[in-house]
Amino acid sequence: MTTDNKYKVLLVEDDENISRLFSYNIKKSGYECELAVNGREGFDLTKSFKPDIIISDIMMPEVDGFEFREMLLNDPDLRAIPFIFLTAKGAEEDILKGYDLDIQEYIIKTASPKIIMAKLSAILKSGEKERIKAEGEVQKAADSMGAKVVPDAFPNFDGFVIKHWHVPFHNIPGGDFIDYFKIDENNIVIILGDVMGKKWGAWYFAVAYAGYVRSAIRFAVQSNEKITASEIMNRVNASLCEDERISEVFVTLSVVLLNKSDSTANYCGAGDLPIIYYDGSEASMIKSKGLLLGFSKDAGYEDVEIKLKPGDELYMITDGILESRNANSVPYENEGIIKSIKQKSDEDSVERVKREFTEYTQGKFEDDVSLIYVKMN
């Protein structure tokens, strides 16, 4: 489905009159429709247009309907798209061959448009129900595994307020992940990661990456080394560069090591957005230098020390906040978030930032939205 929630229909038919008639009825029913004139074009369009359903003639030049169907069945990404044969032929042999190719329906062209659209609609709705059911089952499995990428609760760390806000894209768990690792009474590590991608595909890697980061921190703690944000980052990066399983999915990461005893935030970033530091009058963007994780062993990670005073705030964000737009398609960008941060009001800072961002974008977000807020009391 498109982001406007219109179903996408691919019609593969070489007869111009018939394709015009069917395309008209499909669009009149509120669906989006693309046309192809033979199976080869239909196959290419299936890959690029990604329809929710395919309606195909059988008798076509170059690549006929049966061959087209076989091409789709041989492609694991395309085989599951519902498929209907639309044909003038009512021969039993063709019908049987069609069902042998695992099609959903076989419609005679001379049937009334109302009946054809009703069949189309029924198949699409049944597919949608199956998808929702499958997503529900994946969500249940994820919940039972405890495979969360965002903690349910905010951490307790004396002398500081630490909170987060996270809304997954289209409410499907995705690539952003947040984690807190309390090393001891004086030190806590705050993690904000963003896997390049969206929805379940990204979520799977977010779980893996979050695990890598925890392992890196644990290893550093057990080694009794002086832990720094860049040390954690270097360890994670070294492991990722060698892991073939996730070598093609990249992640950006912000690591902040908060130390209570000397009131510092030790920050290191890998391809991430700058963190925002607000001292009550000025908001500044603290940039890091490192490259996104897993790309190169020589990624240039460095520590940035931020000395904190009571009342100082830090904001860590992912790009879903900067890139979401208002009704005039103007993105929120740094200007938007900084303006919100600097507002003086009695309202809780995080609640105010959330409210203003949501109002600006009318609740329509372009990606996972994540924000971590740190304030020194």
Added chain:
Amino acid sequence: MRIVEERISDVLVEIVNLNRATLSEANNLMVLIQRGINDGYVKIIVDISTCEYIDSSFLGVLVAALKKVANRGGDVKLVGFKPAVQSMFELTRMFRVFETFSDLQKALKSFSNK
């Protein structure tokens, strides 16, 4: 067509004719690039001159493609940056990952200079 492919000598060129390059087009680009790599191409140019916005999925495909061909001695170069894309690339240090050019001819020339 949203992504137009050209094969110019030993260089695979993907011209992205999109205002907003996001998740669904990212998958399409990956299919096209993978097909090119399977056909033996390791020099790839992606022209994003018309893109006002590129999301992380699309960027992830570019990075993944770069890593694949870099292992075979190849490269992925980018052409054309609208201001918002330029700004994002600067903030996230992507300019250190990709060699970039203002037009396709310069990018093609850079491959033949090597």
